Amino acid sequence: MTMVTVRPEEQEAAAAATPEYEKAASRAASRRGLLLALPAYAYLVLFFAVPLGIVMIYSFATRNRFGGTDLSGWNLEAYRKLGDPIVRDILFRSLWLAILTTLICLVVSYPFAYFMATRGPVVRNVMLIFVMIPFWTNFLVRNYAWRVLLGNDGLFTNISEAIGLGERELLFTTSAVMIGLVYGSLPFMVLPLYASIERIDLSLIEASRDLYASGFQTLRRILFPLSMPGVIAGSILVFVPSLGAYVTPEILGGAKTTLLGSYIVTQFLTARNWPVGASLSFVLMAVMLVATVVYFRTGGRNL
Amino acid sequence: MTSDGGNDQVNNQAAALELTAITKRFGSVVAVDNVDLEIADGEFFALLGPSGCGKTTTLRMIAGLELPSEGSLKIFGDEAATLPPNKRPVNTVFQDYALFPHMTVEVNVAFGLKMQRVPKVEIAERVREAIGLVRLEGLEQRRSQQLSGGQRQRVALARALVNRPKVLLLDEPLGALDLKLRQEMQGELKALQREVGITFVFVTHDQEEALTMADRIGVLNEGELLQVGTPAEIYEHPVNRFVANFIGQTNLLDATVVSNDTVCLANGVHIPGKSDLDVGSRVAVCLRPERAGMHRPDQVPADHQSVVGRLESVTYLGNALVYTVAFEWARLEVRRENQPGGYRPYVGEEVAVSWTLDAISVVRA
Known part of the structure; x- marks a missing residue:
């Protein structure tokens, strides 16, 4: 609840508060929040979401005669199995x-x-x-x-x-x-x-x-x-x-x-x-x- | 109707609660020490004392939430010391109400009846009645989080009263409410008790609350039951220094017993003061501020005892004034109603603090 208000930019001198300034301050706060979460986000996307996507793609692929997988001829055969x-x-x-x-x-x-x-x-x-x-x-x-x-x-x-x-x-x-x-x-x-x-x-x-x-x-x-x-x-x-x-x-x-x-x-x-x-x-x-x-x-x- | 008249009489006379030599020890700490107490049917009884005096432990032993270390506890003549709480004809209003947060007001109130397997139709009827009794109509479907403090307290009352207990126990029932609401609920609780006619036993550390609501008060300190009596008895004839000090404001003057109707104050003056204590024992003369008079030193009425001192300060309370008078050997407070005219000494002036014989009581130090 209590959060240090983040100022949009460093100011030379304090001024009277305005609704615009307040809005800018809260936008700045959420931007910085995002920045703090970024490393974890990036890690999850790279090593979790992307591989998951790959697995999903493979589940619709075709197995070829040599035990390999052809990334073509998309089908639901694997799910039928x-x-x-x-x-x-x-x-x-x-x-x-x-x-x-x-x-x-x-x-x-x-x-x-x-x-x-x-x-x-x-x-x-x-x-x-x-x-x-x-x-x-x-x-x-x-x-x-x-x-x-x-x-x-x-x-x-x-x-x-x-x-x-x-x-x-x-x-x-x-x-x-x-x-x-x-x-x-x-x-x-x-x-x-x-x-x-x-x-x-x-x-x-x-x-x-x-x-x-x-x-x-x-x-x-x-x-x-x-x-x-x-x-x-x-x-x-x-x-x-x-x-x-x-x-x-x-x-x-x-x-x-x-x-x-x-x-x-x-x-x-x-x-x-x-x-x-x-x-x-x-x-x-x-x-x-x-x-x-x-x-x-x-x-x-x-x- | 039984033909055995004697037996009938015994049942009629059985006290609602009878505690005999009840003691509770927690490890090496004695929380309640050898308490004897009888509470009559239909009484509104207050257990009063500072925190940690054993009053809540006593209440919990009556409820069955705490097992006494020794002693007998009878509820309407039946031994109950070792009965579990669900087998006792008593119900409790808990200090923070302990309403079940996952149930609505209605379900909370119905809980006890449901557990006793009362028929559904009767449950509905009695729950409606109990909710009406505490004036909570319209809030049946609320959950406790959606209620104010006063409303929660009413739910807790309804939840207990719906079971028609033989004794209702209340643990600091008004403690969680703010001042205004507390004063309102004091009157309401008392009216409610008269209406349902059930024996109420409540625990409080607030002497004013006890004086206002209770028919009788039991004063506890450090596990000991010091005095049991009506509010007037306790206020006017406290048995010892602790009780005198704890109930209301008071002046306590150190003294020694000289004979059965004279005591010697710390300044060496002998004054009349009845006591049945041994000659030579140390006592305190208890003089309530509102019972003390104040006069110009040369104008003390003939039938008054007095001591002369210097007015040290005056506290203005609006409806009253409290004068603090200093002596070399003591300091006294005198409370005067704020009436027009009358004697108004200045700070620094010499004044006489006076009293009649029936205004003081001699208590054990």
Whole structure:
């Protein structure tokens, strides 16, 4: 709100203000604002918008007999390929997995975030650090660590054997991928949830209890609706990367359960069908775009 | 109707609230210290004290938002000390109202009834009634952000009263309002209480608010309940220096008990002053500025006690004048209505400050 007024030009002496001068001053202010944003704009346009345009162009191109791509004979063939049963299965499997990952993250994170948001500042900060600690290790390393835990002689197999469930191999299954995805995404759910629960006036919870609501009713009618911005933000932050996840399914998943990310990479590198890879990438982005718009529509209003 | 007449009588006589030896500790801090308090049905009761005196903690224990460390708390004869808030027949008007921001006025007011699974038709009827009671008709669809402070307060009142609680608790109900609105709401709250006939217990740090609104006042300091009584009792017969000082303006003169009807002031003069304290104990003589008289030193009425000092300053308040009179051993304030004529000494003049025996009270120091 309060901004130093930018003068249109350096003046020798101050003069009485006029509406024209005021208008010129505000124009100058917005010009300078634009100038400040320019480096980031330029970077985004050059390395994001332009490549995106290239991907879009390729999605309408034709694959030639030699595995190359001809930038001619524009068609929708690549998009038609998405109706293919194999691709459709992969699409649905990825969607399902992303939704499930998001839900599990939400259920696991919500109590944690609530606990954290209602502690004193010291406990709060310690817990925040705990949430961040995994980021100190490389993402790839962490995924390989899960390979050890879930593998043949790993912790999980040993536990399931010990409690009499028999030898269960989790590695290279969809469950393994989901465990890995939930693990990797938890902080992205916890942090927005924490931020939005922390802002809720705790006397509202007391008021709800005073007005005969049980603990669960208070959660359902007061706490959850008021933390909706965090729920939606966290869900998008988990859902979107899970949908296009590549590294975790590659490392923990099996060959039978190809997901969208791996499939797109295969199209570009192995199958050498760039138009299909490009069109899939584009559809994926459209889904994410819709999710984000939904967020700003619902979350934005409640903020 | 029950044939067991005795039982019936017991229920009729049960106090709305009965606190026995209620104590609340937070770690090593004693917030409320061994408080005994009985509040009758239909009473408008004020818990008064400076911030941090334990009044809000006491209120929260009655609401069930805070668990007492020990002691008994009965609501209409039923032990309730450990009941959760949703199981108590009391409702609270929170200090900053705590209206649910994602709900309209109407939904806010209906919340308690909905949680109690009251039939929909009845909810609609009672909500309409409650909104009428606090005169908020036409604002049913507003959200709390679209309401003024006074309107929010009315919503908070309606939201609590709609449940027909046996006791209504109010935490600094007028604290967030500006002066003009606060004075208006004081009268309104009192009228509302008379209309609904429910026991109101409110917490305030504003002695004037307590005196104006309450039937009885409980004065708290540092977790201790110092005195309980009607506004007149508390104002005219404070039990100790703290209460005398906290309620209204007062002059406190250090003194020592000489006998059960004489005290010795700090200047060595013996004056009549009734007290039942031990001879030799240190006390304070409490003389309210408006109860003190002021005369030319040679014109003090025969039945008045007086001390002579020098007029130090005069503060003009419009409807009254406050004279500050200095002595070598004390300083007194005398408040006189601004009437035409009468004695008007000048600053620097020698004046006599006088009082009759019934104007003073001797309190524990």
